[in-house]
Amino acid sequence: MTNSKPTLYTCLSPALLHLYDVRDCVVVVIDVLRATSTMATVLYNGAKEIIPVDSVERCIQLGRELACITAGERDGQVAPGLQYGNSSFEYPREFIAGKTLVLTTTNGTKLLHMALAKGATEIITGAFLNLSAVCDHLVSLKKNVILGCAAWKDKPNIEDTLFAGAVVSRIKEHFSVNCDASHMAECLYGLAKDDMYEFMKRNDASHYHRLTNFGLEKDIRHCLTADQANVLPEYVDGKLVAGPLSPKGGT
Amino acid sequence: MTNSKPTLYTCLSPALLHLYDVRDCVVVVIDVLRATSTMATVLYNGAKEIIPVDSVERCIQLGRELACITAGERDGQVAPGLQYGNSSFEYPREFIAGKTLVLTTTNGTKLLHMALAKGATEIITGAFLNLSAVCDHLVSLKKNVILGCAAWKDKPNIEDTLFAGAVVSRIKEHFSVNCDASHMAECLYGLAKDDMYEFMKRNDASHYHRLTNFGLEKDIRHCLTADQANVLPEYVDGKLVAGPLSPKGGT
Numbered sequence: 001m002t003n004s005k006p007t008l009y010t011c012l013s014p015a016l017l018h019l020y021d022v023r024d025c026v027v028v029v030i031d032v033l034r035a036t037s038t039m040a041t042v043l044y045n046g047a048k049e050i051i052p053v054d055s056v057e058r059c060i061q062l063g064r065e066l067a068c069i070t071a072g073e074r075d076g077q078v079a080p081g082l083q084y085g086n087s088s089f090e091y092p093r094e095f096i097a098g099k100t101l102v103l104t105t106t107n108g109t110k111l112l113h114m115a116l117a118k119g120a121t122e123i124i125t126g127a128f129l130n131l132s133a134v135c136d137h138l139v140s141l142k143k144n145v146i147l148g149c150a151a152w153k154d155k156p157n158i159e160d161t162l163f164a165g166a167v168v169s170r171i172k173e174h175f176s177v178n179c180d181a182s183h184m185a186e187c188l189y190g191l192a193k194d195d196m197y198e199f200m201k202r203n204d205a206s207h208y209h210r211l212t213n214f215g216l217e218k219d220i221r222h223c224l225t226a227d228q229a230n231v232l233p234e235y236v237d238g239k240l241v242a243g244p245l246s247p248k249g250g251t
Numbered sequence: 252m253t254n255s256k257p258t259l260y261t262c263l264s265p266a267l268l269h270l271y272d273v274r275d276c277v278v279v280v281i282d283v284l285r286a287t288s289t290m291a292t293v294l295y296n297g298a299k300e301i302i303p304v305d306s307v308e309r310c311i312q313l314g315r316e317l318a319c320i321t322a323g324e325r326d327g328q329v330a331p332g333l334q335y336g337n338s339s340f341e342y343p344r345e346f347i348a349g350k351t352l353v354l355t356t357t358n359g360t361k362l363l364h365m366a367l368a369k370g371a372t373e374i375i376t377g378a379f380l381n382l383s384a385v386c387d388h389l390v391s392l393k394k395n396v397i398l399g400c401a402a403w404k405d406k407p408n409i410e411d412t413l414f415a416g417a418v419v420s421r422i423k424e425h426f427s428v429n430c431d432a433s434h435m436a437e438c439l440y441g442l443a444k445d446d447m448y449e450f451m452k453r454n455d456a457s458h459y460h461r462l463t464n465f466g467l468e469k470d471i472r473h474c475l476t477a478d479q480a481n482v483l484p485e486y487v488d489g490k491l492v493a494g495p496l497s498p499k500g501g502t
Contacts, residue, residue, distance in 0.1 A: 012407060016266055019405055154270055156263060156407075157431045180408045183454040187442055188435055203434040 008175035010147045010164040010182040012156040014111045017148065022120040026143050028134060028167070029115065029125045031150035032159040033207045034073075034086045035108025036233075037223040040130040041088035043242040044229035046097030050240040052109040056081060059104040069096075072104035076210050079104065087219050088129070088229070107150035112235065115148060123235040124243070128163060128196075128224055133232045133245055135170045140246035145175065147182070158188070158205040159224070162196060165189025166226075196224040259426035261398045261415040261433040263407040265362045268399065273371040277394050279385060279418070280366065280376045282401035283410040284458045285324075285337045286359025287484075288474040291381040292339035294493040295480035297348030301491040303360040307332060310355040320347075323355035327461050330355065338470050339380070339480070358401035363486065366399060374486040375494070379414060379447075379475055384483045384496055386421045391497035396426065398433070409439070409456040410475070413447060416440025417477075447475040 009020055030036060039050055053059050056072060056079045063070035063083070071084035078085035086105055103109065108125070115123055122143070126134040138145050147167055149160035165185035168177065177183070192199035197220060200208040211220055222228065234243035260271055281287060290301055304310050307323065307330045314321035314334070322335035329336035337356055354360065359376070366374055373394070377385040389396050398418055400411035416436035419428065428434070443450035448471060451459040462471055473479065485494035 012263065013267060015270070016264060016405065016407075019266070152431075154267065155430070155432065156267075156435070158435060161431075161435060177455070178457055179406070180403075180412075180454075180457050181406065183456065184407070184409060184412060184435070184439055187454060188438055191438055191442065203431075203438065204428070205434070206429055206431050 005174065005176040006142055006144045008145045008147070008168065008172070008177045008182060009179045010149070010168065010185050012149050012161060012181050013151040013154050014107070014114050014148070015154040017114055017118060020146050022115055022118045022146055024144055025120065025146045026122040026124060026138065026141055027115045027120045027146045027148050029108060029112045029123060029148050029150065030127065030160045030163050031105065031108030031111065032127050032163050033211060033223055034088070034219060035105035035150065036125040036127040037129050038086050038088055038091070038103070039125050039233050039240055040127050040229040040231055042091045042096055042101055043233050043240065044130070044231040045091055045093040047099050047101055049100050050233070051100065051102045051238065052112055052240060053102060053104050054109055054113050056104055059102050062102045066100060066102070068100035068102055070102050074106055076214055087216070088222055089219065107152060111148055111150040125233040125240065126163060126167065128166065128226050129229040130231050130233070131166055131226045133230045135167055136246040136248055137232050138167070139171050139174050152207060157207055158200060158203060159207060161185045162189050162192055166193070197221050256425065256427045257393055257395045259396045259398070259419065259423070259428045259433060260430045261400070261419065261436050263400050263412060263432050264402040264405050265358070265365050266405040268365055268369060271397050273366050273369045273397055275395055276371065276397045277373040277375060277389065277392055278366045278371045278397045278399050280359060280363045280374060280399050280401065281378065281411045281414050282356065282359030282362065283378050283414050283474055284462060285339070285470060285474055286356035286401065287376040287378040288380050289337050289339055289342070289354070290376050290484050290491055291378050291480040291482055293342045293347055293352055294484050294491065295381070295482040296342055296344040298350050298352055300351050301484070302351065302353045302489065303363055303491060304353060304355050305360055305364045307355055310353050313353045317351060317353070319351040319353055321353050325357055327465055338467070339473055340470065358403060362399055362401040376484040376491065377414060377418065379417065379477050380480040381482050381484070382417055382477045384481045386418055387497040387499055388483050389418070390422050390425050403458060408458055409451060409454060410458060412436045413440050413443055417444070448472050
C-alpha cells in the first residue's frame with residue numbers, strides 16, 4: 001500500500017552521468033560490445049578477479065607488477081603492448097580459471113571509474129551474458145538503480161540501450177521508473193528482442209559495423225545472447241569479483 | 252555514384268552537444284513540448300519575429316525596451332513577471348499578427364543559445380506542427396544536419412526523440428546517417444506514429460505527466476499533430492523569422 005519503491009534510471013551516456021545522484025544507488029555499468037560481456041565471461045570461467053584500469057600504460061605497469069594477464073582494446077582492437085583482447089572467446093575456463101586479469105577498454109572501464117569518482121559505492125557490471133544475475137540482484141537489493149550505458153565515446157549506442165531496456169522490462173514492477181530514457185530503452189528492446197543481431201544489422205548500429213569490419217560477427221552474436229555467463233561481477237576494493245547470485249526475482 | 256551525401260546526427264540532450272561539430276551544419280532545435288511548437292504557431296500566425304532569450308529577467312527587460320509582448324515558462328508554467336505562457340492557443344492570428352514576441356523557455360531557448368555559443372551559423376526550429384517545412388528545407392539545403400533535442404533539464408525525453416525520429420524517417424535517403432541515436436529515434440517513431448499521444452501516455456512520458464498535471468492535455472495533443480503550422484522558423488540576427496518554404500523534398 002506504500003509508494004516506497006526504489007527508483008530506476010537509465011543514463012544513456014557517461015556524459016550525462018552528472019545528472020544522476022550515484023551515491024545512494026547501485027550503478028550497473030553496461031558495455032555490451034564488449035567490455036562487460038568479457039568481464040562476465042572471465043569471472044564465469046573462474047578467474048580470481050579482474051582489475052579494470054583506465055589506461056593502456058597503467059594496464060602494462062600493473063601486469064608487470066602483479067605478474068598477471070594484461071588485456072584490453074582501443075577502438076575495437078587489441079591495444080599495442082597488451083597480451084589479450086576483448087573477446088569472450090579468448091578466455092576459456094582452462095586458460096583463465098584462478099587467474100587475475102588487468103583489463104582496459106575504450107568505454108566500459110572509463111564509465112566505471114567515472115562512477116567511482118562521483119561517489120558510487122556499489123557498482124556491478126551488466127551484459128546480456130549475465131542478464132538474469134543482474135536482474136535478480138537488483139530486485140533482491142531493493143536499492144535505487146542507475147543503469148549506466150558506456151556508449152561509444154559518449155554517444156549513446158544501440159546495444160547498451162537495448163540491454164538497459166531488457167533490464168527495465170524484467171524488473172520495472174519492483175521500481176518507480178520516472179525516466180523517459182528507461183521507457184525508450186524498453187520500447188526498443190521490445191522491438192529488437194526476437195533477433196537482436198538482426199536488429200543491430202538492420203538499424204546500421206555503428207558498433208556492428210565497426211566490429212564486423214574486424215571479422216567479429218561471432219563475437220557480436222555471442223554478446224547478444226542472454227545468460228551464457230550468469231555471474232554477478234561486483235566491484236570491491238578496486239577489483240571485479242564474482243559476487244553471490246540472488247534468488248530469481250525478475251518478473 | 253558518389254558517396255557524398257551530407258551527414259545527419261541526432262543529439263539527444265544539450266549536454267551531448269559538444270560531441271558534434273555544429274559549425275558547418277544546420278542545427279534543428281527541437282523542443283516539442285512546447286517551445287518550438289509555440290514558435291511555429293506564432294510565426295505561422297503572422298508574428299513579425301520572435302526574440303528567444305535565456306532568462307526571465309532578460310525577457311522582462313527586452314519587453315520593456317521594445318514595448319513588445321513577453322512570454323515564457325519555467326518548469327511548464329507561465330514564468331512570474333511575463334505576460335503570456337508557452338501554449339500555441341494563446342497566440343491566434345488576430346492577436347499575434349505583425350507583432351514581436353520575446354520568449355524564454357526552460358529548455359528550448361537554452362539549447363538555441365548553446366548552439367550559437369558553439370559556433371552554429373544556421374539554426375532553425377522544429378516541431379511536429381512544422382514537420383514538413385523542416386524536412387523540405389533540410390533536403391533542399393543539402394548540408395550536414397544536427398537534430399538537437401532540447402530534452403528536459405538535459406535528460407533525454409520521449410517527445411523530442413520522437414520528432415527527431417520523424418525527421419530521420421522522412422529524409423534519411425538524402426543523408427549519410429552513421430548515428431545510433433538517429434536509428435533509435437526512428438525506431439521509436441515507427442512504434443509511436445499511429446498515436447503519439449497514446450504512446451506518450453502508455454510509456455509514462457515524464458513531460459506528459461508534468462503537463463497533464465497542469466491540465467494541458469489539449470496542448471499536448473496539438474503539439475503532437477503534424478503540419479498544423481507549416482512555417483520555417485529561421486534564426487537570423489538574434490531573431491526567429493519565417494523563412495521561405497522549400498519545395499516538397501522528403502521521401
